[in-house]
Amino acid sequence: IPWYHKSKLVPGVERLPYPGTLKFMEYFTLDLGGISGSLGTQKDRSVFYNSDSTGVGTAICYESIFGEYVTRYVKNGAGLLFIITNDGWWGNTAGYKQHCAYASLRAIENRRSIARSANTGISCFVNQRGDISQATAWAEDAVITGVVYANSRQTFYTRNGDYLARTACWVMVLLWLFTFVRNRTARLRSISK
Structure with a gap:
């Protein structure tokens, strides 16, 4: 039976930040409902295949908020994505x-x-355009069924990740440096006059 370890752990509950320095805190984080310091993780995103060879990537809870993290399922062959989550603590x-x-x-x-x-949260289907269907209500006991369509093509985002965001950050740094140098030069000129 194939398996997958949740690998993006929630800091402070599932993962102790700076474990070497804060080892003494591990006892207290266990009381917060997590099992900090003892969860196994894995480097690669596992893709599971059904009988017709469709790859399924399964993100667990917190992992689903990281865009580039989820793209690795797709890069590894996932034609569909499943998200399993416990939203009860919200x-x-x-x-x-x-x-x-x-x-x-x-x-x-x-x-x-x-x-x-999602137990307690919203269970639903999301199509490739991002439209949500058959969303359950908060704390509603429900079973939903639907059709999901696999896709094998990779998007620009899947191939390149947060390219636009990284580019915007570099442009911002360059603009900040340009402004700093220009203001500093202008100040030095006004002092020398």
């Missing part, structure tokens, strides 16, 4: 709704249909 707040909205982003970025299963 309570009936906007948090579980926002967590569901990330599924739309992942569907659009990768042009993959998504089946999302």
Whole structure:
């Protein structure tokens, strides 16, 4: 039976930040509901294949909010994405709704249909355009069925990741440096006069 270890662990609950320095805190994080320091992770994103060889990438909870992380499932052959999550700890707040909205982003970025299963939160289907269908309500006991369509093509985002965001950051740094140098030069000129 194939398996996958959740690999993006929630800091402070599932993963202790700076474990070498904060080892003494591990006892307290266990009391917060996590099992910090003892969860196994894996480097590669596992893709599972069904009988017709369709690859399925399964993101677990917190992993689904990281766009480039999810693209690795697609790069490894996932034609569909599944998200399994426990949104119960959000309570009936906007948090579980926002967590569901990330599924739309992942569907659009990768042009993959998504089946999302959440205990207490929103279970739904998301098509490749990011449209959500058959969304369940908060704390609703429900079974939903639907059709999801596999896709084998890779999008620009899947191939390149947050290229535009990284480019914008570099442009911002260059503009900041240009402004700093220009203002400094102008100040030095005004002092020398």
